[in-house]
Amino acid sequence: PTTHASPAVSPAELAAHAAYVLRANDIGVMTTASPRLYPHLWSWDAAFITTGLAKLSVPRAIVELRTLLAAQWRTGMLPHIVFGPDTEYFPGPDVWRCEVAPTAPAARTSGICQPPVHAIAVAHVLDAGRRAGGADRELAERFVVDSFDRWLAWHRWLAGARDPEGRGLLEIHHGWESGMDNSPRWDDAYARIQPPQPIPVDRRHDLRYVKDPAERPSDTEYQRYLWLIQQMREARYDDDAVRERIDFRMADVFMSAIASAACAVLAELGAEFGRADEAAELNELAQRFRDGVLGSVSATTGLARDQNLRTGAWVDTESIAGFAPLICGADQPTLRRQVELFTGPRWCGHPDLRRALPPSVPPDSPEFQPRSYWRGPQWPVMTWLFWWALRRHGQHAVADRLRAEALDQLGDLSFAEYYQPLTGQALGSSQQSWTAAVALAWLV
Ligand code: 2M8
Numbered sequence: 219p220t221t222h223a224s225p226a227v228s229p230a231e232l233a234a235h236a237a238y239v240l241r242a243n244d245i246g247v248m249t250t251a252s253p254r255l256y257p258h259l260w261s262w263d264a265a266f267i268t269t270g271l272a273k274l275s276v277p278r279a280i281v282e283l284r285t286l287l288a289a290q291w292r293t294g295m296l297p298h299i300v301f302g303p304d305t306e307y308f309p310g311p312d313v314w315r316c317e318v319a320p321t322a323p324a325a326r327t328s329g330i331c332q333p334p335v336h337a338i339a340v341a342h343v344l345d346a347g348r349r350a351g352g353a354d355r356e357l358a359e360r361f362v363v364d365s366f367d368r369w370l371a372w373h374r375w376l377a378g379a380r381d382p383e384g385r386g387l388l389e390i391h392h393g394w395e396s397g398m399d400n401s402p403r404w405d406d407a408y409a410r411i412q413p414p415q416p417i418p419v420d421r422r423h424d425l426r427y428v429k430d431p432a433e434r435p436s437d438t439e440y441q442r443y444l445w446l447i448q449q450m451r452e453a454r455y456d457d458d459a460v461r462e463r464i465d466f467r468m469a470d471v472f473m474s475a476i477a478s479a480a481c482a483v484l485a486e487l488g489a490e491f492g493r494a495d496e497a498a499e500l501n502e503l504a505q506r507f508r509d510g511v512l513g514s515v516s517a518t519t520g521l522a523r524d525q526n527l528r529t530g531a532w533v534d535t536e537s538i539a540g541f542a543p544l545i546c547g548a549d550q551p552t553l554r555r556q557v558e559l560f561t562g563p564r565w566c567g568h569p570d571l572r573r574a575l576p577p578s579v580p581p582d583s584p585e586f587q588p589r590s591y592w593r594g595p596q597w598p599v600m601t602w603l604f605w606w607a608l609r610r611h612g613q614h615a616v617a618d619r620l621r622a623e624a625l626d627q628l629g630d631l632s633f634a635e636y637y638q639p640l641t642g643q644a645l646g647s648s649q650q651s652w653t654a655a656v657a658l659a660w661l662v
Contacts (some may be wrong), residue, residue, distance in 0.1 A: 222572070222642035227629045233661040235631050237274055239654035240267065244278075247285045248302055252635065252647040255427045257307060259285060259300040261332040262397055263652045265339040266599050270655025272339075272346035273662035276354040279343050280361045283336070287368050289325035293457065294375030296336065297327035298394060308423040309447060319455035329447070329455045330395050333476040334376060337369055337484040338606065342659070344487070363491055369484055370496055376477055377503055379457040386510020387469035388477055389527055391460055392446045396470050399443075400435040401578065401592040402535045402585035404468065407526050411465045413445035433589050433645050442466075467527040471514050475522070475542035478507035479607060508546045515543065520555045536583045537592075538576050538600060545607045557616055560604075566620075572642035573623045575601050581640065588638050595636035595645055598624055602656035621660055628657050 227235075243250045248259040249267050256263075264286050271279035289300040301311050309328075316322040316329045340362060347358025380388040390396055393404045419440045428434050435443070446466055453459035461467070481504035488497035514523045514532070521540025524533040543556050561567055566574045568581050575596045579586045587593040601624045608617040627637060633653040635646030 222630065222638075222644070227631065229625070229661050232625065232628060232631070232657055236270065236628075236633065236654040236657035236661070239633050239649050240270060240274065240651060240658070243649065243651045243654075245302055245304075247281055248300065249282060249651050250302065251652065252650045255424060255635075255647040257304050258302045261286060261296050261298045261300075262335050264300075265335040266602070266652040266659075267655045268339040269342040270652075270658035272343045273658045276343060276347045276350060276358055279339075279346070280357065283339065283343070283361075283365070286336070287365060289323050289327050290368060290372070291319075291323055291327075292321040293379065294371035295331050295379070296334070296372050297323075298330050298332040299328040301326040301328075306423065308421045309444065313444070313447060315451055316455060318451060322455065329450055330390075330392050331376075332395060333397050333473045334372060334480045335476055335603070336372070337480040337487070340365070340369065341483050341487060359491075362487055366484075366488065366491065366493060366496075370488075370500070373477070373481055373484060373500065373503060377506075379461075381474075381506075381510075382461075384506060385469070386474065386506045386508070387471060387514065387525065388474045388507070389461070390468050390470045390473060391450065391464045391466055392443065393466070394443065396468075396473060396539075398472070398537070398539065398578065398592040400439055400590070401537050401539070402583075403524055403533055403537045403539055404466075405535065405585070406531075406533065407466055407468055407528070408439065408442050410528070411442045411445065413441055417441045417444045417448075419444065428646060430589065432587075433591060435591065465528070468533075469510075469514075469525040469527055470539075471511055471522045471524050471542045472539035472545070474507045475511045475545035476603075478504045478511065478546035479610075481507065504546075508548070511542045511546050512548055512552060515552065520559050535585060536580055537585075538578045541576070541604070544604060544611070544613075547607075547611045553611060553613075557608075557613060561616060571639050572637075573627050573639075575620065575623050575627065575639070576604060577639040578636075588640050589645060591636065591646065594639060596627070596639045597636045598628060598634075598656055599652045602659060605660075625657070625660060628653070633657070 250257045251260045251263040268279045268282045311326040314328050344358045347354045393399050419437045424434050449464050450460050481500045485497040485500035522542040564580045577596050578592045579594045605617045605620045632644040632648045634644035635650040
């Protein structure tokens with residue numbers, strides 16, 4: 219197959235282009251996830267975007283997080299989408315109709331959440347503020363103090379509403395909550411869902427902007443996505459009622475690992491800013507989620523697993539989520555085995571890969587589809603998250619290699635949403651904000 223080489227661009231040039239993308243996608247108090255495909259603020263995108271923005275302007279980075287916080291639900295939930303002034307997108311506010319929920323905020327939002335990477339972004343803002351010094355430092359420190367209780371409420375909501383029995387694994391009620399919408403991780407659970415009546419999907423907005431439908435989820439998948447929204451809406455987005463009646467209840471191991479890491483980071487901030495009790499509580503949560511993740515690891519494959527809470531079955535489908543222990547940290551033997559697998563010939567070291575970066579599904583897996591979204595492509599934002607976590611757990615050599623390969627991938631200057639892993643072709647949306655943001659986070 220043709221491989222797509224990146225022209226040699228200097229780090230300064232790459233950073234300048236990335237900054238341009240973020241500025242171009244800035245519509246005032248939010249940075250759209252991408253210019254046309256995703257013209258609103260997405261929760262975990264906003265966090266990654268903030269780590270990049272912090273390198274350009276600490277005040278602007280804080281604005282991004284404040285916009286998200288202003289849309290926090292009264293329960294503590296941070297919604298997965300905060301809609302901007304332009305309503306073009308499907309499903310938009312008219313489908314979610316969150317006003318049926320007494321706990322919804324004044325802002326127009328979706329009624330589900332996404333992985334809680336935000337505390338990691340807050341730490342990056344603080345770090346950038348301190349590096350810059352002066353007014354930026356003051357602003358960043360004040361932001362941590364002012365917003366601490368909001369992040370705490372978010373983490374407490376996750377623990378209470380999504381892990382009520384304290385098992386250490388967070389449950390999700392929609393594949394969109396995982397951020398890995400059509401990952402084969404969810405295939406079996408979705409296959410069991412039969413909407414009682416046909417649901418029209420003729421308003422699909424994504425297919426107007428991604429030309430090859432094979433790069434996006436199918437209509438059948440969208441029908442199930444919409445059916446779940448309908449179930450949540452009928453339960454008025456009440457956490458207990460949704461948990462009882464929703465057809466999709468999955469313990470998401472990757473989200474749990476992110477929650478563990480984020481609780482640990484927020485605990486560090488709490489300890490530093492005089493919130494010792496809350497820091498202790500957060501450290502306990504970090505440990506609880508880490509235990510949950512490590513308890514899911516298959517002795518046979520060495521990969522962490524999701525669990526279907528409707529059937530009790532563990533999901534053995536291979537995906538990048540299997541490396542959740544690298545995100546939350548693990549005991550030495552587990553960490554060693556995970557690093558070996560991650561860098562080995564089925565994953566980053568697969569001989570057919572254009573670049574040694576983690577594919578969302580490994581090429582030898584029967585579910586692998588190299589052009590389809592979360593079913594195979596490489597995602598620069600995921601590479602960044604693994605890079606950040608690997609460094610945190612002392613795996614500097616592996617992290618350095620990821621960074622070098624990823625910067626080479628980004629040298630095509632398309633800032634693609636995802637890349638075909640065998641050829642290196644840019645896919646999905648171009649000018650994707652979180653892709654530009656991680657370039658800045660790496661370079662500046
Ligand atoms: C993708 O998800 C949205 C739905 O939330 C979509 O396909 O319309 C996912 O990649 C998700 O992780 C991401 O946050 C979002 C915006 O980049 O796009």
